[in-house]
Amino acid sequence: MKKRLYLELENCIGCRSCLAACTQCGGHEERNRNYVYDVNPLVNRQTMPLMCLHCVNPACARSCPAQAIQIHETGAVLSALVEKCIGCQNCTIACPYGIPKFDTEQNLMYKCDLCIDRTKDGIPPMCASVCPSNTLQWLTDEEIEAKQKQFNLDNGKWVTSLPYLESETNVRVNLPGILQGVTKLF
């Protein structure tokens, strides 16, 4: 049963546990590969994660002159292959979300690979495993659809990622927010 990373941005509490957990994934060389932003730090405590959305037709891979960015059969857009990456940084410019990071010492791009050594066997990625607020979840398409229905946003406001920026993505994002459309109990 295929599962996807699913984001409920409104849940984020800014704990950055996802970043700490990212460093713990076996293939990640203890470097975290995503971002959590303070949305308006002088005003309030709102934060949001910025994760690789694993585009179906990713700009990073399209822009790579060395075919160093492979797409796994699960749809995960992998980190640059060490032996192929030429360090040109095209990908860091091409990605509309600013995801790929660059290691100047190794002359190597690195990015989220959706914990491929876990997710290839159906084990959730580290970030979604630990996320204390359920901002990051690991769900089946049915579960994501059920959420969409539950909130009954019949107003065109439910947006996953279509049709923005890079077209279809493997990761789903709940915008504008989980609480819009909730019917109060009393």
Add this chain to the structure above:
Amino acid sequence: MQRDKFFKEVDNLHHPNETLVRTHCSYCGMQCGMNLRVNTKTNKIIGVEPRYDWPVTVGKMCPKGVTAYQQTNHDDRLLKPLIRDDKSLKGTKLGFREASWEEAYEHIVKNFQKLQKDYGKDSLSVFSGVSMTNEKCYLTGKFARVALGTRYIDYNGRFCMSSAAGGFLRSFGVDRGSTLPWTDIHETDCLFIAGSNTAECHPTSMFRIWNVQERGGYLIVADPRETPIARRADVHLDLRPGTDLALANGILNLLIENGFADEEFVQNHTNGFEETKELVKQFTPEYTSEITGVAPEKIIRAAELYGKAPNAVVMFARGIEQQHKGVDNVSAYTNMALVTGKIGRAKSGVATFTGQGNGQGGREHGQKSDLLPGYRKITNPDHVKEVCQFWGITPEEMPKPGVSAYEMFELMDQKVIRGLYLLCSNPAVSAPNLNFVRNAMKNLDFMVCSDFYLSESAEFADVILPTVTWSEDEGTVTNLEGRIIKINKAQEPLGESKPDWQIQVELAERLGKGKYFSHLKTARDVADEFRGATKGGYADYSGATWEKIEKQDGVFWPCKSEEHKGTPHMFLDKKFYHPDGKAKICALPYRPPAEEPCEQYPLRLTTGRVVYHYLSGNQTRRIQFLRDMCPEPYVEVHPETAKKYNIEHEERVRLFTRRGEATYKVKITEAIRSDTVFVPYHFGHEESINLLTNPALDPMSRMPEFKACAAQIEKQSVKKV
């Protein structure tokens, strides 16, 4: 096995040459389940893997939990006993030399015996903590009373949970931190959370709390700051620090006035309603607003939501408890549940967010100045008799009650206490009024500190004993639900470090008290004796065997026999623990904070945690990821206040109170009241905000008022170019 909707059947990633050791986090009362990854060739802990099958937290961890394993083999670990001969170096890291355990023990015994000979038994003291297992907490109490024979033992729970304990004892007659299991929380209809920065201090509660709103339920948060949880609350009661009692009385008044009182419940199961009703009458929304600074509409709305909710849970934490009326605050918020009858059933109740890993269990078993194992009282002759019989001493040999944590430092200052054995705590950062406390420690004749790192408090010691981290020993811990769980050993002790129970047994033997301790050869031996010692007490653990804990994912106390499954929900039979079986609704007149703002000190200073650090920071400040995220303290200031003082974001300012001063970087934020400033307390030496805090104690719990005092900001002179 309880499995709720958050549970998912997931395998763990299992690398070759690794074993996974099922255990729990070393830090807060959530005690999140985790697997420690152990390399089978080196037998060393090398990482963490989520524990998806732990029912409370289903694999989730905060950044402290994710990196907790990095404590065990950290470069800063103390690997050998250290002795310092030059007393003039006290208060610094200098002058320590490595020693053998035998030499360290000999040095300690010689000095302890000399002090007791010259100044009496009570010249020694024990200051302990509750980030350790029940077994260790239990044995520390026995060590103080039986091996040292001193009355002066107390612990850092006085800076943490003692007000909650006092309030629950008064309201219910029993102190279990939560009347319901955490797996109920997401199913309630309204959460009323006061003085808890839950998203930072107990992050893995958040997925359940958010789910209440996702289901259409309500979230009410009372906090002077718009914390991450307050930001999304349906009602944020943004009160002045130290005014909780007025807010709780005001809400209770509205609940009664608007007919939300459960008359049947109040009549049959409580005392004190009429008197309380009369007292809270004066707390109209307008009067309450005057004291608290919260708009009357918000108070009215909060009372309406809590009142209307079919099920509701009142929760609170240090924000309301670390006040000189902390016990009253706890009882006042608990009144809301008792008056409306929203207690003693599933999905409704009252809970405190326990701060330390074993804040619950650690306070029940006799390392508090007035308590003995099983929540027995040292002032109750029958209780003393029971424990003496169990320990094999006479009631005459049992020391009298001592004094609370902060008061021990006062006795050190007065030279009544001359020696200190400190373990599992770092009061040189976490105690209030630190100039006084540090001086008291410096002037001790002799001090022993047991820790796995050289803490700020260890800098005052004559001998430092290297103890183990949580991952190198086993035992039980009682989490914030009142659920007894099992910590498992993942690695042999690093270097020459030893678990504290073993240190105490070996010291007791050298103090000539071996007959009371020598039979304790393993952690399991201590556990078996500990369970026996609790039998018949309020907090009866006698049926909570390690096997049962494993089989049913923990055991909720009370658990009085091997057949008994434990008690996840308290008071289901509507029987409370006072002699008449009724709970007490308390009439509590309002008192302002001990120190109110004045012309000289016009601001209100409050303190608390950040998500990246735990308690005094002795552990978390050494972890790279956590230090990178929050390397230093800061002072949160509202932009209006900043403007008044002509200070800017990231500018360094002098913050001072009647007791002390410190310099902090300014963090400007609209998420705080303009009459209030906030500083996190996890930092040592000249960065400690506790240099400034007020040691005014609650008359019952002896909790200092960390959460409200009067302060002033001063702009630093213009930088030299």
